[in-house]
Structure formats: structure tokens, C-alpha cells
Amino acid sequence: MAGDASNRDLPPVDVAVIGSGIAGLFLALRCFRAGLSVAIITKKSLSTSSTNWAQGGIAGVLDVDNQAALEAHVQDTIASGGGLCDEQVVRSVVYEAASRIKDLVDQGVQFDLSAEGIYDLTREGGHSEHRILHSRDRTGAEIERALTEGAADEYESGLRIFEDWMVLDLVRRDLQRPEKGVAGLWCLAPDGKVYTLASRCVVLASGGAGMLHLATTNPPVSTGDGVAMAHRVGADISDMEFIQFHPTALAIDSQHPFLITEAMRGHGAILLTRSEYKEWKHTDGFPSDFSYMNRYSTKGSLDTRDVVARATDTELKKSGDSHVLLVTEHLDVQEIREEFPTIANKLAEYGIDLG
Template sequence: MTTYVTDYVVIGTGLAGSAAALLLAKDHTVMIVGKGKPQDSNSWAAQGGIAAAVGSGDSPALHAKDTLFAGAGLCDEETVKQLTQEGPSVIDFLLHQGVPFERNADQTLSLGLEGAHAKPRVLHAGGDATGAYVMKTLTEAIVKTQAITTLYDVDIRGLLWHETKGAVGAIGVHTHDDHRESDVTIFAKKAVILATGGAGQLYARTSNPEGATGDGLLLAQSVGARLRHLEFVQFHPTTLYVEGFRPFLISEAVRGAGGRLLNQRGEAIMRDYALGDLEPRDVVARAIDRHMRQGDQVYLDVSAISDFERRFPTIAATCRSVNLDVPHVAIPIAPAAHFMMGGIEATLDGTTSVARLYALGEVASTGVHGANRLASNSLLECLVMAKLLAQKVQQQPGEDLDEMDFAKAKAPCLFEANRADLQKEVQTILWESAGISRDAGGLRQGLQRMQRYAKAYPLQRPVLAALFILEAASKRPQSIGAHYRTDGHSNRFDAK
């Protein structure tokens, strides 16, 4: 076993963890531990961009209003205000780091329009490769920062916990380049930061990378952290739907640029909705799902976007790889699991209910997304949380733990390596019972099946995370946002 000691251990290699590590490393040592590499994260794959009120005629108040509308009444209003007010400052941080955001001819920042935004406020880099450009910039900065150590290909199986001090470290298994495995223990003098991302890989169709199996939820819960709102899983309306090809995200920005959702007869499927193709994601995903259940195929027509290949080079190249000659032919699409609004209960600076344990990014439930996330607010949340965490620990440094504290630590639970066969079963059950549309019978059946799996495999994280989602969904009888019950009253008007 190899043992490491650092001030902060960050578990996760996406934007939230990377930004936090850079900010904390000004005064502390930081170790980033990842199940995969930064290129394997959701952040790296993000296409849509980062929303912030930096344009003329826009304001944090307007951004907050749109965020609250999308969240369907479940957002924490004060937290949303704080998020949107911090937006311009974190964009300044990225510009200072060297992120090459797109600009207009007059060198002002180019801003795109996306679903449920009243103003163009989404910044992009590299067309539809914003996440890759941002992450590449921060990863290069991390490599140059002496106070940061990175250890990739580590599956964290448990957190170390001290009965009076809280979270003090983590235990995992490191898979080396030659496929050897070795145990690792990381002790944190200051705190453990969970930035493990979401749980999309618990569903049969998802835009998420392979590592998104809800691990952070189980790690936090094992040391007593509170979880909440796990029933709220966002399904992105538009992912490439080609047989034999994994779902590939077609950015919301495509519809913001003029893309239209049509059925096979060329009829606009969102024609009866007030915002048309730019309704919030939950509304659009349900409309597409309903048409597909009726036997229709739904397409994204991009023929009206004259500079499609320049604006969306990644999407264009991917479509052509499956013989779709965009923009001359429409893109066959279908919804897929994309983002979890629920997670570890946390404030916007990452504070959880467990001492010395912070949660950042998608794994956290801060109240800013409510029942349905506004497009391009996810990367914003990652950056704002990282900034506020760094500010908090600077103002409230706290005591350092030492070897005597570490000696008293224990891991309340050590999970097993995820089994692919069980995860496949989980994906099928969740897609069928807790997917885009839900009802009491389906939830009950799914919950009973998952309870049997959990009893048989009590240390399998995908099984337990799926059980938590089903339990939460079963307890909320009314529809709200992404949690849509066909047998429950809805708080958001759907035209069809």
C-alpha cells in the first residue's frame, strides 16, 4: 500500500475539482485523485458553454430569473442570486488563465442563446468544444503548479472518517499502466473534496462518460453526509440516435442558433409551446419522448444554420462519421440521461453536513438547479463553488490534522469494484422505471427489483445509487421539473 499526505485531497478530475485545486494551491498542497483522466470527465466533453451575465443589456438578476424559471419552483432563490452574481468574476478568472473564448469582430465576447435563456449569455470556445478548451487550459496550469500532485486511474472505494474530526482521507485502488493494481491511502490535513460528477451511466441511454456511476453519493453517505433530491435527473433532449452508436450530445446551442425539432413528416413538434424549440430541457425531452412512444422519429433540422460546420465542428465531424451529411440532412435524435440536479446536500461553497467534507459540481445539491437545470449553468456552478470554497478556507483556515488523528481514522465502508453485468441490469431498470416519464406502478416494480439487488450486492455502488434514486422518486407523488409523473399533478404547463 502507498500512503500520501496532503493538505487537500480532491476526488475528481473535472472542472470543479481542477478549479478548486488551482485556487487552493496558492497556499496549500493539493492532491487530485481521479477514476480517469481529465479527458474522461463530463467537463471536458461539455459543448454548450458557460452562462454568465456579461453582455450588454443582461444582468445577474435576469440570469437568476431564467434559472428560477427553469428550476420549476424548487430552486433556492438566494443561492441562485449568489451564483449569477459571481458569474462575471469566474469568467474573468478563466480569461486570466488564458481560455480563448470566442469574440466578435469588435473583440467583445461572443454570446450564444440557449433554451430558456431570455438573453444571449453563453460563452463558447472552439465552437462546440468549450469544455475541452477550458479543461485543457486548467490542466496545463495544474501541471505547472508545484503544490499540486495528480494521481489518475484510482478508484476510490471508501472515505476515512474520524469520529470527532470528520472526513480525513480516502482509500482506493490504483490501476497502473501495466494493469497492475495497488492499494492507496490518502490522508488530508485540511479536508476531503468530492468532485466526482454525476450518475448518468446508471441509465441505458446517457451522454455521460463511463465513470459517471454516482460513486460520490455513496462515499459521502457512508460517512453520514445528507443526500437530497435524487429523483431529479435531467434528460438532455437531443443526443444522436443512430443504431450501434453510443449517444452523442447535440448541444442546446444548435437550437439556439436556429435548429428545429421535426418529426419524419417535417412537422415542428414544438409548435404549440410558447418558447418553441427553446423551452426548458424537461419540457423538450418529454415532447420528444412522447412522439417517439407514438412511433415517430424525431430529427434536428440544422439546414437554416449557414455556418454550421464552423460553429459546431465537433458535432459536424461526429455526424459525418456515421454518414450524416450535415447540415444538408437532419440529425436523428433522442433524449438521454445527462445531469443530476440532486446530490450531496451542500452550500454554494461546498460545505456538507460532515466536517472537513466538501462537495463541488454535479455531485453536490446546492439548490441552484431546482428540479431542472438551466442550460450552461453547470460549468458556471463548478467555477463559482471552487471560488467560494477557496475564499472560505482562506478566511477560516481551521486546524491541521496530524499523524495521531490519522491513526484513529477508519473507513466505515469499503465498496467493491463496479461490476459491468450488474451495471447493465441497473441501466435497464432505471431507464424503464425512473426515466423521462414515471408512474407509481413502474416505480414500485423498479424499486422492488433494485431492493433485491441491493440485498444480494450490498457493496455495489451502481446498485445502491440506483436504489437511492428510486426511493426518492417513489416518495414524490407530484410532477415537478425533470421528475415527471404521468399519474401526478404537474406544476409546469405542458402544451401537449
């Protein structure tokens, strides 16, 4: 798909959406179906995004009448946030989750079902209950598939999609007065020229900034462009210190290590240092009894990412080892290979058998 520009001013739209991950596509489809004119501008192909790489799943309490379950999700989130969460935001996210997940299902997203035909819910770090919907270990790709198909359908009806167009900056209404807001954006087209798109509203859905780090599990498009653009037009930026680190990725020599989803720990995988692994192999006990994580958390290997990442970093600094082990040998091999086919295939490329 391409833009229909014949001069350097593109036809104006009501809503210009920067980015085509879950945030951008979801909102663009909602606005377009509500009768607004919408353009999606995305710097690579439509599906290129962190969303497409997400593995483990999406959390939510689906039974909106189950007040105790909703409240437990709120409390788990607040506890995981170490007292830094905005409770109002937590409540709105938890209480709206069922409706938004239903929107995704209505859009065609297929989450895995159990043998009984109900959603197969898994558990991840910080959750006291099983409440993660997933599509094997490629949940994000399934969500992105459904949303990009929705966008392709609406393209026929006038949704404008600019692939390989990179937004460079936002256009201020009044250069001297940032509070007047923005009137559109400038973007670099595949022909190497810069075009202007006027819009009543600009939505920054350009994802994170993982590429700021030497090694990251994020895709190369995660370069923080939206935050930088917002800063340049005078927006207040907050909470930039909150960077989430995935604690478990394949320990290969690469700046783009492959994520091993925390759903694997939710499934029973245990973190051990190399010496703990040797100790465990000399006994017939459970690997969890030997894990360094017990010294850092009562939740063991299934604590939140910040706790697990810090504990692992501390252990590696103490031992000088290059990596720790995520042990799955005690689990049902058949079952984990079925649950995590993407990871099993990736490991096989490196000669590692999952299980």
C-alpha cells in the first residue's frame, strides 16, 4: 500500500496515527469505523512492531461480575508496582480489560481454548491467578494478524495507510505557543521527499525505545521517536525512568537476544545458577528448592520482571558467570513443546532441545 500524494501536501485527515502496533491499529480502526477520516503512517511494513513479537499473552479478568477476581487483579498490579502505581489508572485498565479483549476477539483474534472450550488461561509473574489469554507463544503475532487484516479491509473503504513512511516531526499550530497544540506532521516518504499531513488530531502510537540499549529484545523500530517528537513540540514527558527489562532471553552472543517468554516460568520453568544446577542434578529433589530466586522472593522464579532481572543480575555479578539457566527438564516435554512451539523451533536452530 502506498500514499496517494501528488504534491508535498497530503490531503488532510481528521486523525493521523503514527505507528501500526496494537495501539495504533486498534485506535485507527475505531476512529475510521466511527466515521472519521484516518491515516496510519508507519515507518516499515504495517506489521513491523513490538506487538508482532509479543509472545506470552494478554492479562484480564473476563468475568466482569466477579468483583473478587477483579479486585485481586487490581491488588496484584499495585503490589507489583511497588507502591508507585496510579491506582485510578490501574482500576480503569483492569476493569476495562474484558471489553477491550472482546473488541480484539470481535476483530478476529483467536486466543487458545482449553479442551472444555473455555479460554486457556496461563499465569505470569506477579499474578496470583491464571488470567493470561494467549495464542500459543505467539500472541502478539495473532493480534497483529487480525488488526492488519482489519486495516487492509478498511483500506478498500478509504482508510489511508502509508507504509515505509517515517514521521519526522509534529507541526505546531503556533511556533511560539506550544499550548496551542499541533496541526499535523511531517514525514519522509519512500521517494526521499518530506511531505506534510495536516490533521485535526495526531496520535503517537510509535512504541518504546528499547534500541537505546546495547542489547534489547525489542524490534529495530523501537527508537523512541514519538517521545522525542512530543518533547520537541513542548509536551510534558513523565515516567521515562520506567524501563521494563525482560529477565529471560536466549543467552547467545547477540545484540538482539531472543526472548524466552515469562509464560515459561508461569508453566513451571525454574531459574538456577550453573552451580545450583549441578547441585540439583546430584539429588532427586525439585529444582525450585535450589533456585537463587528463593533468596530474593517468596514467589521464587515467578516474581515480577524487575525483581527477577535484578536478582539475576546480582547473581551474575557475584559469580562472574555469563548466564543463568532456565530449567525445564522436570516438566512434561510434550506439553511444553506444544505450548511453546516458536521457542522450541528457535532453540532447535541453536541445537538446544526444549524439555
